[in-house]
Amino acid sequence: MAVVSSNSRPQAKSTPLTFLGASYLTPSLSRLSNVVQHAVAARFEDGVEYETLLAQNVGMTGLMVFVRKEVRERIRWVETAGVGVGVWEMGNKGAVGARLGVLGQDEEVVPVTFVSAHLAPGEDEVERRNEDWKSICEGLVFTRQVSSSEDASEESAPLLGEATEPTSIEPTASSTPSSLFSPPSHIFLAGDLNYRTSSTSPRPSDHQTWPSPSSDTHAFQFLLASDQLTRERLAHRTLHNLTESLVTFPPTYKYSAAAQAHAAAQPGGKGSKPEEPGSDAWAKHRVPSWCDRILYLPSSNPRIASYTALPVQPSSDHRPVNLAFSIELEPAVEVEAPFKVGTDWKERRAVARRLEIVVGLAAYLGWTWEGEALLLATVVGIVGVSLVVRALLDG
Numbered sequence: 195m196a197v198v199s200s201n202s203r204p205q206a207k208s209t210p211l212t213f214l215g216a217s218y219l220t221p222s223l224s225r226l227s228n229v230v231q232h233a234v235a236a237r238f239e240d241g242v243e244y245e246t247l248l249a250q251n252v253g254m255t256g257l258m259v260f261v262r263k264e265v266r267e268r269i270r271w272v273e274t275a276g277v278g279v280g281v282w283e284m285g286n287k288g289a290v291g292a293r294l295g296v297l298g299q300d301e302e303v304v305p306v307t308f309v310s311a312h313l314a315p316g317e318d319e320v321e322r323r324n325e326d327w328k329s330i331c332e333g334l335v336f337t338r339q340v341s342s343s344e345d346a347s348e349e350s351a352p353l354l355g356e357a358t359e360p361t362s363i364e365p366t367a368s369s370t371p372s373s374l375f376s377p378p379s380h381i382f383l384a385g386d387l388n389y390r391t392s393s394t395s396p397r398p399s400d401h402q403t404w405p406s407p408s409s410d411t412h413a414f415q416f417l418l419a420s421d422q423l424t425r426e427r428l429a430h431r432t433l434h435n436l437t438e439s440l441v442t443f444p445p446t447y448k449y450s451a452a453a454q455a456h457a458a459a460q461p462g463g464k465g466s467k468p469e470e471p472g473s474d475a476w477a478k479h480r481v482p483s484w485c486d487r488i489l490y491l492p493s494s495n496p497r498i499a500s501y502t503a504l505p506v507q508p509s510s511d512h513r514p515v516n517l518a519f520s521i522e523l524e525p526a527v528e529v530e531a532p533f534k535v536g537t538d539w540k541e542r543r544a545v546a547r548r549l550e551i552v553v554g555l556a557a558y559l560g561w562t563w564e565g566e567a568l569l570l571a572t573v574v575g576i577v578g579v580s581l582v583v584r585a586l587l588d589g
Contacts, residue, residue: 195261248339275336299521304523313327318393324432381490404482439498446484451505455508457506
């Protein structure tokens with residue numbers, strides 16, 4: 195099984211259009227799907243196939259799940275969830291989740307949950323990030339997907355974000371909302387969590403002390419010692435119940451335009467290993483930080499094969515991270531939820547969705563040539579009608 199968490203912004207101007215629906219993400223998601231298929235073909239022998247189980251988004255945060263065909267046959271049900279956090283709880287920041295009911299040992303269905311999250315940016319916004327995590331715990335409610343061929347009422351349609359393949363949903367069987375920590379599930383959470391290694395912006399000369407990405411792991415220890423995520427998590431102020439494998443890779447943010455250009459110039463091909471950027475790898479106005487992380491429930495007891503950063507990308511100032519692991523499909527251990535699900539989660543989600551549509555329409559009218567043409571035609575039509583009406587009145 196392969197899971198892709200996406201929080202990037204390839205084009206800042208176009209991202210609000212995703213509020214109108216997942217169709218505006220389709221080109222990016224299709225490219226990711228093609229990359230996965232090419233990687234599978236290069237890595238495995240003939241006969242190994244992965245298929246896209248789901249592609250879900252909440253505004254600008256996305257999640258894709260790929261499974262082998264033999265695993266797909268063991269998935270009994272799929273639940274999805276989405277919540278916006280921050281300004282008006284729209285999907286500019288937020289989380290999207292998928293919970294799979296997988297047939298495990300002793301023919302028992304075992305829930306496995308994957309969450310993609312994007313928290314507030316800024317060196318000094320630790321409390322906002324902690325609050326975002328609280329909002330995710332209170333508003334990330336999972337609903338059961340049913341066949342798209344079945345009719346669904348207006349009330350059962352997704353309110354924040356949409357699946358790339360149209361589906362309808364219905365509440366889970368239990369009267370209690372299915373939240374992040376209830377019922378018990380194996381949980382893996384990934385994303386741009388945005389926790390930094392400094393609470394202030396760097397001074398003009400600070401970048402001279404930052405090691406290059408190719409430096410030995412020990413060279414980054416002075417930065418990792420100030421990691422906000424580790425500090426806040428151990429103090430039980432964020433990411434409650436979750437843990438992380440040992441970080442041995444260089445910071446994942448913020449890479450300079452020179453580093454991205456360096457990445458674009460690297461030769462491709464099977465077996466080629468990209469060269470790390472040099473001393474100009476870091477943007478000088480941000481202290482290098484491990485913004486991009488993957489955490490999990492320790493009770494899931496995953497066997498970690500690797501936890502590492504992928505090469506610098508030509509299209510992003512973030513560096514993706516990868517966690518390769520396996521787990522036993524045994525019933526998950528129950529843990530106490532740090533926050534209760536809000537009783538008004540559904541109403542708040544509906545309000546946020548309406549606001550997203552307004553912002554998305556504004557972006558469409560102002561930032562796309564189709565929207566600008568439509569707006570111009572509307573204005574011309576209004577002016578034309580008013581002139582005709584005036585001429586008739588004057589006559």
